[in-house]
Amino acid sequence: MSGKPLRLGIAGLGTVGVGVIKLLHENAQAIAARAGRSIEVVSVSARSRNRDRGVDLSGLTWHDDPRALAEDPNVDVVLELIGGAEGAARELVEAALLRGRDVVTANKALLALHGARLADMARENGASLLFEASVAGGIPAIKLVREGLAADRLLRVGGILNGTCNYILTAMRESGRGFDEILAEAQALGYAEADPSTDVDGWDAAHKLAILAGLAFGRPVAFNTLHVEGIRSIAACDQAFAQEFGYRIKLLGTARRGEDDAIEAWMRPCMVAQTAPIAAVDGVFNAVITEGAFSGPMLIEGRGAGAGPTASAVVADVIDLSRGTALPVWGTAPRPEISCQPRASLSGEYYLRLLVQDRSGVVAEIAAALRDAGVSLRAMSQHAAEVGTQSGVPLAVITHATQESAMLSVLTALEKLDSVLAEPVLMKIETV
């Protein structure tokens, strides 16, 4: 074991930052044995200096400005655990990389939006940038794709990448209650943020998918070309229809390699068969799926968030740096960003749910809209009006395989019908 410790500067002392300090303390011996030397925290930064964080910070250098960690001569590795694609987090990471200093981060927004530029900065300055904790918390998703499957030609990556959404969808299904009620419960339990939009509107999961896709296909994807939908529109009746048709609803992300290496990538609520392995991934758990031309399909399930799982991934990156095993950011020499194919080019079976007037001729109007777009029906069901709701009944159809462009035409036609009382809900039926 080397006599010289590896010295860390930690910016951000919230859930993850404090989790890292606790893990380094509680598992110090095993970590030092694996890293080949001891790992020491020497400097820290957060907003509020006086907050009791439940860990002993005495003897550590405190920086009010996290960017000072990039220049602190006693720091070997900077840990960015602040969060956010812009502001202090981005400034710190860029400042550290520009000085050739190695960085470990858990920040998926930063990587998804600025990964291409950060990879260039890391390469140009001989620094490493590691981010295992940014995707699916404690699941070693990045190592799986970048290292374990390095020899394969990946055809698909994705999975369930947001624990808050998976918790909400699971609780809705199990209890029959609506989205708003379960969201409030998730907030009370500390799963969802006070402003839950990053989670429930799909952005957090989409950031993670973009990172996985970048690693799988050896180049960053242009994040603004990903199709992103959240789960706010899912109602109790959708859960009931899903059950009836033999499906479960999951916020699912997929990035798929198409012909000529074009990339299809989306994050959206989907129907998956009740018998599919991913349908059984419930509650706050995440699952990462890969499919390689040589390795075939794979699914890993685990805790995608929380202090312990996330700190475990952060410290694994630190151990890699200590061992000298860090790799290029996207696993290969940097290549330019690639755009995802437009939504209209997708295809598959679809679930379409409407709230419609309960009168003669309505089903014929809807069937005509589907017929005009060349969409064939596989199944249809109508439920009684929910007690206490306004007039209108939920009606759902399952289509045979079709182009998404055809389903978008159907939506346009339905907008013009007086019999359709609310915005339709369209979900892809995904075979995983």
Ligand SMILES: NC(=O)C1=CN([C@@H]2O[C@H](COP(=O)(O)OP(=O)(O)OC[C@H]3O[C@@H](n4cnc5c(N)ncnc54)[C@H](OP(=O)(O)O)[C@@H]3O)[C@@H](O)[C@H]2O)C=CC1
């Ligand atoms: N929580 C989780 O389960 C997971 C989180 N992540 C990622 O890890 C990162 C950290 O998340 P988490 O620990 O939950 O976040 P928290 O909100 O719990 O902590 C953020 C920390 O950053 C500090 N901070 C905020 N702004 C500044 C600033 N301008 N200057 C200095 N310090 C600042 C805060 O200081 P103060 O405490 O003084 O307010 C706080 O200590 C994020 O990128 C997140 O996406 C990834 C996987 C899972």
Ligand SMILES: N[C@@H](CCO)C(=O)O
């Ligand atoms: N908010 C995320 C955890 C951080 O990645 C989730 O619910 O999965």
